Every structure is written in C-alpha cells, then in structure tokens.
Amino acid sequence: MEVIGLDIGFGYTKCTDGQRFLVFKSVYGEAAELQFREQLLSDPDEEDYLHVEIDDNAYFVGELAERQSVERFFTLDQSQFVADFTKVLALTPLSTLVARQEPVKLVAGLPISHYRRHRTELVNILKGQHPLVSIDKDGQRTDTVVRISDVKVVPQPFGTVMNLMLSDLGEVRDRRFLREKIGVIDVGFRTTDYTIADRTRYSERGSKTTDTGISRAYTAIAAKLQESSGVNVELYRLYDAVDRGSIKIHGKRYDLKLVKEQAFSQLASTIATDANRLWANDWDMDRVMITGGGGAVLAPYMSKLLKGEIMPVEPGTDVRLNNVRGYWKYGKRLWTRGAPAAAAAATASS
Ligand SMILES: Nc1ncnc2c1ncn2[C@@H]1O[C@H](COP(=O)(O)OP(=O)(O)OP(=O)(O)O)[C@@H](O)[C@H]1O
Ligand SMILES: [Mg+2]
Known part of the structure; x- marks a missing residue:
C-alpha cells in the first residue's frame, strides 16, 4: 500500500510519495509521432518526458506537451478542469511513482468554493483500476495498472496547515499549532484560497476562494x-x-x-484587501501564512499591506509543495496509524 499526496493545480500538478516529488505544468496534448528522439545537446531531465496512453488515447503531459503537441489542452475553468483534466494529470505521475497494481491511498485537494460541488465527482473519476501504458523517451512501452483503493479530498489550504502541524510520520510535531489561530492565504495560478485554522478547527466564516491567482x-x-x-x-x-x-x-x-512590477503590486494589494476585509472580525489571529507558488512571488508586495504577523517562509523551500506535502502527511495519519485529534478535526470539515 502506498500513500500519495496529489495537488492538481491550474498551474502545476504536484505529486509525492513522501520521498520523490513530481512537479509538472498542468497541460497535456495529443502525442505526436516523434521521428527524431535524440536530444540536440544537453541531457534533459528524465522527468520532463511524460508520455502515456489512457483509454486508447496517447498524451504528452506537462512541458513535453508544451514543446511537442500540436493540439494542447489547458484550462482555467474549474468544472472543465475536474471533468477533463484530472484523470490524465493524476494517472501520469501515479504511474511513475507507484509500482504496477500496488494499491494507492490518495489525498487530493479542491479549492474551498468548489469543494462541495466537485468532491464526489473527483473521487469517482480517480477511484478504481486504471490500465495505462507509459512510454519512455526511447519509445519503450510499459503496460501498467494504477489501482486507487481510497481517495480522500480535502479543501486545498488544509494541506499547508497539515504540513505545518504534522511530522513525516503523521504525528503532531509542534503543539503550538494546536493552540493557535492561523490564517492561510494560498495564492495559486488561478485561485487564491483564504482559510483559518483555529486550534486545528476549520473556520467557515474565515474561508473563501477568489479568482485572484497569479x-x-x-x-x-x-x-x-x-x-x-x-x-x-x-x-x-x-x-x-x-x-x-x-x-x-x-x-x-x-x-x-x-x-x-505593476501587475504584481496591484494583484498583491487586491489580495491583501480581500484578506483584511474577510478577517476583520478575526483580530485575535496569531499569525498569517502566505503559501502557494503565487504566494512566494507576491509575499514581498503583500506583507506590508496585510494586518497581523506574517510567518516567514523557511529559506530553500519550494512553497508550491506545501499543500501536497500536507496531503501526504495527512494520508499517513489517516491510513498508517489511528485517526486521532488533528485528523478527526480535518475530517469533520469535509
Ligand atoms: N520554482 C517555481 N517554479 C515555477 N513557478 C513558481 C516557482 N515558485 C513560484 N512560482 C509561481 O507559482 C505559480 C504556480 O503556483 P502553484 O503551483 O501554487 O499554483 P497552482 O496550485 O497550480 O494553482 P491553483 O492553486 O490556482 O490551482 C507560478 O505561476 C509561478 O508564478
Ligand atoms: Mg494550488
């Protein structure tokens, strides 16, 4: 059994088994017949070559699609994203990370405002047996079956909160987070999610999704x-x-x-204004954390506009991975040990 965290973002898909991280652009396209497979000069990153066949359709995924597919698919529409994109974007990294037929227990996320509407649909798309063929950059074909036995869907920024609270074993690592009230602003490519973890509980009032992504x-x-x-x-x-x-x-x-410079500072000011307004009643918040890839880019513009104490980003971390790390830790907590307090609190929110 393998626990996997999967964050299918509008910008990037992030997937981890706790050891390896696969990150690629959330783009796919028709696979073209490549006549000439040699690299021109440099040795490319092995992981850049994502080529799969699912349900008799051949796809290039991520940067490969961007470079080689004539017809490419990319969307910023949530319904279309869940219905048409999740299968390809989820199965491709899973086929790389997990051995054939090994049962996968998966934690994935959705933006807060789309959570209720799309949660069941997402589970239905992902759960079950998915035969597929993966093709490496020399054209070698490997048949495999991705077997997803369990899917847990959580609201996206919860990944960041779980990542803060839990260790790699899924244990509570810093008890401070069990006592504090923390605001999270997750700026992604399309969406910005705002949420409050109040002593591990999810605050409905302080949570929302806007389309102010990067x-x-x-x-x-x-x-x-x-x-x-x-x-x-x-x-x-x-x-x-x-x-x-x-x-x-x-x-x-x-x-x-x-x-x-202009576009970023204008966007940062919109997001900070939204947060200050949304959290006007939550002046007792201990700290605010800015996360998501867009958060990393906008944090310097935002921090002076936001009310409250901002948590500094640990240097050297790729904040795009905060959610997926947290999903994986949460999966560990759910499935490889009991289901005590923090996990139960997060489950209560779903
Ligand atoms: N190392 C990096 N490589 C690429 N982009 C980065 C990096 N660090 C920050 N970014 C920024 O992060 C953005 C993507 O952020 P992120 O992966 O969190 O979005 P997403 O989760 O795909 O989107 P959404 O949450 O809206 O679905 C990029 O558009 C870019 O501006
Ligand atoms: Mg995201």
Whole structure:
C-alpha cells in the first residue's frame, strides 16, 4: 500500500510519495509521432518526458506537451478542469511513482468554493483500476495498472496547515499549532484560497476562494505584450519570461520588468484587501501564512499591506509543495496509524 499526496493545480500538478516529488505544468496534448528522439545537446531531465496512453488515447503531459503537441489542452475553468483534466494529470505521475497494481491511498485537494460541488465527482473519476501504458523517451512501452483503493479530498489550504502541524510520520510535531489561530492565504495560478485554522478547527466564516491567482497578473502582462508585439502569448508560456523579466518574440526582446512590477503590486494589494476585509472580525489571529507558488512571488508586495504577523517562509523551500506535502502527511495519519485529534478535526470539515 502506498500513500500519495496529489495537488492538481491550474498551474502545476504536484505529486509525492513522501520521498520523490513530481512537479509538472498542468497541460497535456495529443502525442505526436516523434521521428527524431535524440536530444540536440544537453541531457534533459528524465522527468520532463511524460508520455502515456489512457483509454486508447496517447498524451504528452506537462512541458513535453508544451514543446511537442500540436493540439494542447489547458484550462482555467474549474468544472472543465475536474471533468477533463484530472484523470490524465493524476494517472501520469501515479504511474511513475507507484509500482504496477500496488494499491494507492490518495489525498487530493479542491479549492474551498468548489469543494462541495466537485468532491464526489473527483473521487469517482480517480477511484478504481486504471490500465495505462507509459512510454519512455526511447519509445519503450510499459503496460501498467494504477489501482486507487481510497481517495480522500480535502479543501486545498488544509494541506499547508497539515504540513505545518504534522511530522513525516503523521504525528503532531509542534503543539503550538494546536493552540493557535492561523490564517492561510494560498495564492495559486488561478485561485487564491483564504482559510483559518483555529486550534486545528476549520473556520467557515474565515474561508473563501477568489479568482485572484497569479494568472491575473499574467493576463495583464500578456495584454501589454500583445499591444507591443502583436503576438498573443499563452499564459503558461509566460512563466519563465516573467521570472527572467524579459521575453524574445520573433527575434526581438521585450522588457517585462516594469509591467510585471505593476501587475504584481496591484494583484498583491487586491489580495491583501480581500484578506483584511474577510478577517476583520478575526483580530485575535496569531499569525498569517502566505503559501502557494503565487504566494512566494507576491509575499514581498503583500506583507506590508496585510494586518497581523506574517510567518516567514523557511529559506530553500519550494512553497508550491506545501499543500501536497500536507496531503501526504495527512494520508499517513489517516491510513498508517489511528485517526486521532488533528485528523478527526480535518475530517469533520469535509
Ligand atoms: N520554482 C517555481 N517554479 C515555477 N513557478 C513558481 C516557482 N515558485 C513560484 N512560482 C509561481 O507559482 C505559480 C504556480 O503556483 P502553484 O503551483 O501554487 O499554483 P497552482 O496550485 O497550480 O494553482 P491553483 O492553486 O490556482 O490551482 C507560478 O505561476 C509561478 O508564478
Ligand atoms: Mg494550488
């Protein structure tokens, strides 16, 4: 039996067995017949090559789809995302991390506002036996079966809270979190989730989802770029460029620093205002934690606008992985030991 944490985000899919972490862009496409498989020069990351066949359809997944698929699928619509994307985005990393037929117990998340509507659907899509073929970069085919015996769906930012509270064995590691009231702001690619863990209990009043993910800033940047270059750059092709601060289109380099600065500070101020308003009655909150990949990017802009004490990010951590780490720890707690207090509290919320 293998416990797996799976965070299928609009931007990146994150998956872990507690030891290895697979992270890839939440994009897939039709697999093309590759005539020439040699790398031109550098030795690529093995994990960049994600190629599977599910239900007789062949897919490239993640960066490979971005590079090689003629038709690519990417969405920012929640219903479409659950119905059309989760199967491919979930089974692909599972087929890499888990041995054939090994029963998988899976913890996955949904944004708070979509939790009730999509939870059962997500369980139904994932649970059961899924035969698939994985194809490596030399074209070698391997038949496998992903067998998912249990699925637990939790509201997304709970992953971050569980990650704070639990050790790798699923034990409570810092009792302070059992006594404190902590606000969590999870800025993802499309969504921002706000939640409060009040002495491990979930506060409905202090929780909500908005569509102020980092993609909103990207949309503003893309619009500016279209004005100046005439090219409509897909959002998921902007990640590296925004990070670098410039992009080359048709041989010409466009500077993005100024527009990025404006877009990020405007978005940060919207999110901070939302949080301050949502938590106006929760002035007794001990600390606020900013998480999610977008959180890492926006934290410097947000911290001076937010009320309350901000928890610093531990240096060297990839905060995109906070939720998935927490899902996995929670799975350990649920399935490899009893189901005491913290787990029961989180279950009560679901
Ligand atoms: N090391 C990194 N590599 C890539 N992106 C990063 C990194 N660190 C921060 N980011 C930012 O994180 C964003 C994605 O964050 P995250 O993975 O938390 O979103 P998501 O969970 O896919 O989205 P959502 O929660 O809306 O479904 C990227 O758009 C980028 O701005
Ligand atoms: Mg997320």
